[in-house]
Amino acid sequence: MEFPAEPFRVKVVEPVRRTTREERDRLIREAGYNVFALPAASVYVDLLTDSGTSAMSDYQWAGMMMGDESYAGSKNYYHFEETIRSIFGFRYIIPTHQGRAAENLLFSVALREGDLVPNNIHFDTTRANVLHKRGVPLDLVIDEAMFPEKEHPFKGNMDPAKLEKAFQVHGPGKIPLVMLTVTNNSAGGQPVSMENVRQVSAIAKKYHTPFIIDACRYAENCYFIKEREPGYGGRSLTEIARELFSYADGCTMSAKKDALVNIGGFLALNDEGWMDKAKNLLILLEGYPTYGGLAGRDLEAVARGLEEGLDEDYLAYRVGQVRALGERLDRAGVPFVKPTGGHALFLNAGAILPQIPRENFPAQALVVALYREAGIRAVEIGGLMFGEKEADGSEKYPALELVRLAIPRRVYTSLHLTYVADAVIEIFRNREKIKGLRLVHEAALLRHFTAQLEEVG
Numbered sequence: 285m286e287f288p289a290e291p292f293r294v295k296v297v298e299p300v301r302r303t304t305r306e307e308r309d310r311l312i313r314e315a316g317y318n319v320f321a322l323p324a325a326s327v328y329v330d331l332l333t334d335s336g337t338s339a340m341s342d343y344q345w346a347g348m349m350m351g352d353e354s355y356a357g358s359k360n361y362y363h364f365e366e367t368i369r370s371i372f373g374f375r376y377i378i379p380t381h382q383g384r385a386a387e388n389l390l391f392s393v394a395l396r397e398g399d400l401v402p403n404n405i406h407f408d409t410t411r412a413n414v415l416h417k418r419g420v421p422l423d424l425v426i427d428e429a430m431f432p433e434k435e436h437p438f439k440g441n442m443d444p445a446k447l448e449k450a451f452q453v454h455g456p457g458k459i460p461l462v463m464l465t466v467t468n469n470s471a472g473g474q475p476v477s478m479e480n481v482r483q484v485s486a487i488a489k490k491y492h493t494p495f496i497i498d499a500c501r502y503a504e505n506c507y508f509i510k511e512r513e514p515g516y517g518g519r520s521l522t523e524i525a526r527e528l529f530s531y532a533d534g535c536t537m538s539a540k541k542d543a544l545v546n547i548g549g550f551l552a553l554n555d556e557g558w559m560d561k562a563k564n565l566l567i568l569l570e571g572y573p574t575y576g577g578l579a580g581r582d583l584e585a586v587a588r589g590l591e592e593g594l595d596e597d598y599l600a601y602r603v604g605q606v607r608a609l610g611e612r613l614d615r616a617g618v619p620f621v622k623p624t625g626g627h628a629l630f631l632n633a634g635a636i637l638p639q640i641p642r643e644n645f646p647a648q649a650l651v652v653a654l655y656r657e658a659g660i661r662a663v664e665i666g667g668l669m670f671g672e673k674e675a676d677g678s679e680k681y682p683a684l685e686l687v688r689l690a691i692p693r694r695v696y697t698s699l700h701l702t703y704v705a706d707a708v709i710e711i712f713r714n715r716e717k718i719k720g721l722r723l724v725h726e727a728a729l730l731r732h733f734t735a736q737l738e739e740v741g
C-alpha cells in the first residue's frame with residue numbers, strides 16, 4: 285500500500301463528466317487561456333485549489349441542520365468560539381466570511397502607509413491586502429525554499445537572520461507586526477518547524493512587535509512537526525497546535541482549508557485595542573461579531589470541521605495521498621518541489637519548459653496543457669500571479685515558475701490521482717510541443733484571476 289487507505293467511506297456521490305479534447309480546446313480558448321474562466325462542469329479533476337472544496341462529513345452536515353440563525357448570540361457562535369479557543373488559545377475571536385476578510389481587518393487596524401510586514405512568504409491575498417493598505421510585504425523565507433529540488437524537512441521556515449536584519453535596517457517603528465504562514469503555501473505547502481516559530485516569536489518579542497500566524501493549514505503543519513521534529517513524535521496534534529499558537533499574539537484563518545468547510549474564516553487576537561477596532565470594521569463590512577458574514581449553520585460546520593481536521597488518521601491519509609502522487613511523478617523524472625507539501629504538489633514548470641521565456645508564462649502554458657490534454661484544472665504560481673511592474677514599465681518576475689496541483693480534502697480517490705499522475709507524465713514526455721502565452725488583458729491587483737491571454741507562435 286502506497287499510503288494509508290481512506291479513513292472514511294462514501295455516502296453521497298457527485299457525478300463528474302469527461303469532455304472531449306475538441307470541447308476543451310474550444311473552452312480554453314473561449315476562457316482566454318485562463319482556467320479561472322472555465323465552467324467547473326467542464327473539468328474532470330479539479331485541482332485549482334484545496335480552498336473551500338473539502339467534502340464535509342455526516343457529522344458536519346448534521347451540524348448544518350442545527351443552525352441557530354439568531355442575529356446576535358447564536359448558539360453556534362458559542363460552539364465556534366469555544367472550539368477555536370480550545371485549539372488556538374487566543375482571547376478574542378471574530379468570524380469572517382473567509383481568510384482575506386480577516387486579513388483586511390487586521391491590516392486595516394495595524395498598518396499605516398509605508399509600514400513593512402515580514403512573513404515567510406505572503407500568500408497572494410495577504411500580499412494584496414498589505415499592498416492595498418499601502419504597506420510593503422517582505423518575504424523572508426530561508427534560502428533553501430528557492431531551490432525546488434532541495435530536500436528540507438521544514439522548507440517553509442522564515443530565516444531569523446533576515447528578520448533580525450529587517451528590524452535593524454527599518455526599525456521596529458516601521459514594522460507593526462510579524463507574520464508567519466503555516467504551512468507556507470506559496471513555497472510549496474512546506475511546513476514551518478516549532479523551533480522556527482519559537483525563534484520568530486522571540487525576535488518579535490524583543491522588538492515589542494505583535495506576532496500573527498496565517499493559520500490556514502495549521503493542522504497539516506502540526507502533522508509534519510509530529511512526523512519530523514525531534515521531541516514531538518509522542519505528542520498529540522492538539523497539544524502541538526496549542527504550543528504552536530502559544531508563541532503568537534493572534535492569527536488569521538481561512539476555514540476553507542484545515543477547518544474542512546466550504547466557506548468561513550476568523551480573526552483571533554489577544555490585543556483588546558486591535559480587536560475593538562477590528563470589530564467595528566467587521567460590523568461595517570461583514571456583520572455583527574457573532575456571525576461575521578456567515579450563517580449560524582456555517583459556524584457550526586466550522587466548529588465540527590476544526591475537530592475533524594486535527595484527526596491523526598485523516599492527516600496521515602491526506603499527507604500520504606499527496607506524497608504518493610509525488611512518488612509516481614518522481615519515478616518518471618518529472619521535476620517538482622521537494623519534498624511534497626501538505627495540500628499540494630508544485631510542478632517546476634520553469635524546469636519542465638525551459639524553451640518558453642518568462643514573458644510567455646511557462647507555468648500558465650503548462651496549466652493550459654493539463655486542461656486541454658486531460659481535463660485537469662491546476663493553477664499557475666509564477667509570473668502571472670506574482671509578476672510586478674517596475675517603475676520603467678518592465679516586468680519583475682518571482683524566482684520560480686510553478687504549477688500547483690492542490691488536492692481537495694476527502695474528495696478524490698487514489699485512482700483519480702493516478703489518472704492525474706499519468707496525464708502529467710504524458711504531457712512531460714511531449715513537453716517540446718507546448719506553446720507560450722501572451723497577456724492581452726490584466727487588472728491592477730491579483731491579475732491572475734481575470735487575466736486574458738493568447739497563444740504565441
Ligand SMILES: *Cc1c(COP(=O)(O)O)cnc(C)c1O
Nearest residue numbers: 382383384407409469500538540
Ligand atoms: C487561502 C489562504 C488565504 C486566504 O483565505 P481565503 O479564504 O481564500 O480568503 C490566506 N493565506 C493562505 C496561506 C491561504 O492559503
